[in-house]
Amino acid sequence: xxxxxxxxxxxxxxxxxxxxxxxxxxxxxxxxxxxxxxxxxxxxxxxxxxxxxxxxxxxxxxxxxxxxxxxxxxxxxxxxxxxxxxxxxxxxxxxxxxxxxxxxxxxxxxxxxxxxxxxxxxxxxxxxx
Amino acid sequence: xxxxxxxxxxxxxxxxxxxxxxxxxxxxxxxxxxxxxxxxxxxxxxxxxxxxxxxxxxxxxxxxxxxxxxxxxxxxxxxxxxxxxxxxxxxxxxxxxxxxxxxxxxxxxxxxxxxxxxxxxxxxxxxxxxxxxxxxxxxxxxxxxxxxxxxxxxxxxxxxxxxxxxxxxxxxxxxxxxxxxxxxxxxxxxxxxxxxxxxxxxxxxxxxxxxxxxxxxxxxxxxxxxxxxxxxxxxxxxxxxxxxxxxxxxxxxxxxxxxxxxxxxxxxxxxxxxxxxxxxxxxxxxxxxxxxxxxxxxxxxxxxxxxxxxxxxxxxxxxxx
Numbered sequence: 179x180x181x182x183x184x185x186x187x188x189x190x191x192x193x194x195x196x197x198x199x200x201x202x203x204x205x206x207x208x209x210x211x212x213x214x215x216x217x218x219x220x221x222x223x224x225x226x227x228x229x230x231x232x233x234x235x236x237x238x239x240x241x242x243x244x245x246x247x248x249x250x251x252x253x254x255x256x257x258x259x260x261x262x263x264x265x266x267x268x269x270x271x272x273x274x275x276x277x278x279x280x281x282x283x284x285x286x287x288x289x290x291x292x293x294x295x296x297x298x299x300x301x302x303x304x305x306x307x
Numbered sequence: 308x309x310x311x312x313x314x315x316x317x318x319x320x321x322x323x324x325x326x327x328x329x330x331x332x333x334x335x336x337x338x339x340x341x342x343x344x345x346x347x348x349x350x351x352x353x354x355x356x357x358x359x360x361x362x363x364x365x366x367x368x369x370x371x372x373x374x375x376x377x378x379x380x381x382x383x384x385x386x387x388x389x390x391x392x393x394x395x396x397x398x399x400x401x402x403x404x405x406x407x408x409x410x411x412x413x414x415x416x417x418x419x420x421x422x423x424x425x426x427x428x429x430x431x432x433x434x435x436x437x438x439x440x441x442x443x444x445x446x447x448x449x450x451x452x453x454x455x456x457x458x459x460x461x462x463x464x465x466x467x468x469x470x471x472x473x474x475x476x477x478x479x480x481x482x483x484x485x486x487x488x489x490x491x492x493x494x495x496x497x498x499x500x501x502x503x504x505x506x507x508x509x510x511x512x513x514x515x516x517x518x519x520x521x522x523x524x525x526x527x528x529x530x531x532x533x534x535x536x537x538x539x540x541x542x543x544x545x546x547x548x549x550x551x552x553x554x555x556x557x558x559x560x561x562x563x564x565x566x567x568x569x570x571x572x573x574x575x576x577x578x579x580x581x582x583x584x585x586x587x588x589x590x591x592x593x594x595x596x597x598x599x600x601x602x603x604x605x606x607x608x609x610x611x612x613x614x615x616x617x618x619x620x621x622x623x624x625x626x627x628x
Contacts, residue, residue: 182400189404197399201392208384237413238406243433244521245425245592252418253408255433259417262438262445265526269449273456276619280463283623287474295377 192233199226213282213292217275224271228264235260429589429598430519439524439601439608443572449526450568450608453615454561460619464626482625493542500542507535515609519598525608532609533616540620557614564607571600571607 186194199222206219235257243258282292289297315321403410420437430436438446466479514528540548578585590597 182397185400186396190399190402192405193399193402194396197395198392200395201388204391205384205388208388209381233405234410234412235417236406237408237410240408242522243421245431245433250422250425252413252421255421257413257417258420258433258437260412261434262442265434265438266445266449269526270452273452276456277459277463279623280460284463287478 192236193230196226196229196233199223199229211293211295213285213294213297214279216294217278217282220278221271221275224267228267231260231264231267425592428601429592430601431592431598432519432521432524435519435524435601435605436598439519439604440599443604444576446604446608447568447572450565450611453611454565457561457615457618457622460622464622466626478626496542500538504535504539507531507538511535511609511613515605516595516602518605519601520593520595525605526612528605529609529612530616532613533620536613536617537620540617552617557618560610560614564610568604568607571603575600 203219203222203224203226206222207216210216210219237256240256241254243255243261246254285297286292289300291297291300420441421433424433424436425431428436428440430440466482467475511528511530511532514523514531515525518524518528536548536552575585575587577583585599587599589599592598596602
């Protein structure tokens with residue numbers, strides 16, 4: 179167990195942090211009944227994925243991937259591909275949260291609550307009657 | 308040695324042929340369709356007509372089964388979350404070490420982008436060269452995703468003028484009062500935004516125009532300009548903002564930007580795929596006017612993102628532009 183924690187802190191602190199963030203977001207998504215907080219949980223999960231991706235591209239002691247004084251040696255720069263992927267991810271997560279929030283507004287208009295359990299109960303009542 | 312199927316009628320090939328000809332519906336099998344009776348069904352009594360389901364059935368405190376299922380759900384989700392976090396953390400220790408040059412992610416693809424990037428795209432920023440030249444199609448998809456998200460939010464939040472349901476009525480009233488109370492004449496906000504908004508616009512334009520030279524690009528610069536627009540709207544109200552930004556502006560800017568992006572990139576993909584010369588000068592790497600189409604594409608993406616940010620804000624605030 180001590181070994182496990184030591185490797186985690188010494189070599190994998192970024193990945194471990196991203197996994198814990200992912201877990202926090204997932205538990206928010208499952209356990210919280212408020213729809214807005216569920217969307218927040220989804221956003222935290224997105225952030226964890228970005229952290230993991232950027233951590234995969236980083237190399238110690240290298241420059242950011244912008245050409246500096248004419249050097250085009252691949253061993254001088256960090257990996258540019260995860261950065262582009264994270265950019266895509268950010269755009270998609272912005273769009274998804276906007277659509278989810280507008281759906282939440284519509285649900286609130288109809289049921290006057292943000293509690294998902296209450297919304298499901300109301301909906302079942304409407305279905306049954 | 309062909310074997311004649313004796314039950315060809317029921318075989319898959321026959322069904323496929325029938326479906327192709329249009330006289331077989333694969334969904335109709337196994338689906339029970341009850342046609343509602345229209346003639347003389349008035350005397351038939353609906354078996355659920357007199358049934359009244361009491362509210363206690365849905366109440367968590369009186370319905371034991373519901374209470375138990377909620378409890379079980381909560382315990383199971385806690386267990387699931389803990390198991391997932393521990394499994395993920397356990398797997399993390401077997402990953403290659405963080406920040407080492409020989410990690411599998413640093414393979415020949417990124418090496419190729421870095422070695423030939425400046426020469427082929429003309430962009431000093433390798434990330435911009437990658438996302439707006441080698442993988443420009445991906446970025447076009449992103450801009451379209453943003454645009455479609457705006458359209459979806461508009462569809463969901465639109466206030467119908469003829470709709471008289473209470474919820475729509477209430478929201479229409481809210482948006483009207485919001486409109487009447489604007490501008491709120493917050494003197495601090497107005498003074499601060501007089502100073503800040505021009506700088507925000509200039510900073511956003513700087514980020515967009517230097518996207519191929521320094522960190523930044525269309526997405527971040529567009530977000531900065533959108534933030535400036537929102538700040539201006541917050542402090543001066545709709546009347547002032549609508550002098551230069553209405554739904555018409557949003558439509559025109561988004562449409563022109565997306566079509567320019569599509570045409571420019573189609574041209575360069577077409578010439579590239581057919582080994583034709585593209586006649587677009589790459590310029591000297593490091594200058595503002597360099598790197599071919601990347602500058603144009605950055606401006607397109609930036610304007611789409613700025614419009615989208617502003618549109619999200621206004622749509623969420625009053626359901627319309």
